[in-house]
Amino acid sequence: MIEFIRQPWAWYVSGALIGLTVPALLLLGNKHFGISSSLRHICAACLPTKIPFFQYDWKREIWNLFFVAGIVAGASIALAFLNNPEPVQISENTISDLAALGIVADGQMMPASIFSFENIFTMKGLVFFVMGGFMVGFGTRYAGGCTSGHSIMGLSTFQLSSLIATCSFMVGGFTMVHLIFPWLMKLI
């Protein structure tokens, strides 16, 4: 059994389980699935500010911070007990495309040649950690949600604005990977 769980899970199993988060949170206590909100609550809780956007009762929303703390813990459990010793199986085409950009597919979850502490104060760090992270935090809040809040919760409840937001996420991603990324990788 544990050997079975250790393997990467099929998309339909993972997708169904992620989808069930929506009714689970609703029925456990009328909570809307959405993870980027946690970033706002962290700002509201940790940064003393008079900015109206962060003036609200964040303690009422603290369930969201428990949820993200759980994600960190759950991922650690997966790493410690359910880790798959085999390299991550990605498409041959992606491997060769990335190789052309100078990124070697190393079989881990993320390329260690980019996502490591040595790169923090380099151009790579500036682009992949600082700039990338900033755009994720700024963009999701401006859009009013992320992949969980819009693409999963929003689409599950048939919201047009979430469909528009999801399409915008995808257009942004395609633009980065196909138009900006090749140029960016030459630069850094």
Next chain:
Amino acid sequence: MKIVNDEFIENGVITHPDECAAPNDQIAPESMIASNIKYLAMGMLFGIIAVKSEIISWYRIQEMFRLQSFHMYGVIGTAVITGAISVLLIKRFNLKTIQGEEVVIHKKNFHWGNVIGGLTFGLGWAITGACPGPLFAQIGSGFLVIIVTLLSAIAGTFVYGLFQEKLPH
């Protein structure tokens, strides 16, 4: 089940921030630990699923945007279908929360931030290989350097809050 507008506050009871993407609509009072421990458990399950489905993998996000694998589309598509069927069942059978309260769904009204912010997030998603959920999962799965990305994301959210009233919506 009832559908309410973002700005909706029932009898002045619900005081979640407006436009909160993940509002708390429970009316019954909650204790800090005992009530919230179940969301910690839910988060743990989500974290395990996120790692085992490899949706936290930077490579998987590259594959998705290069249209070289069905995996991510399969995961997100199945999640939406499962979520939608669940919500329809809640509506059809008028299921209540475990506290016996009516399930509340918020209408997300369109604003231009959905597009401008959405594009910005998409650009960032392709670089970091992570949306906010997987950021936390990447940290948990041993990539501690992603704490820097997370801090940047918090800074991004803060800057949005700073200029919110000046940005087009």
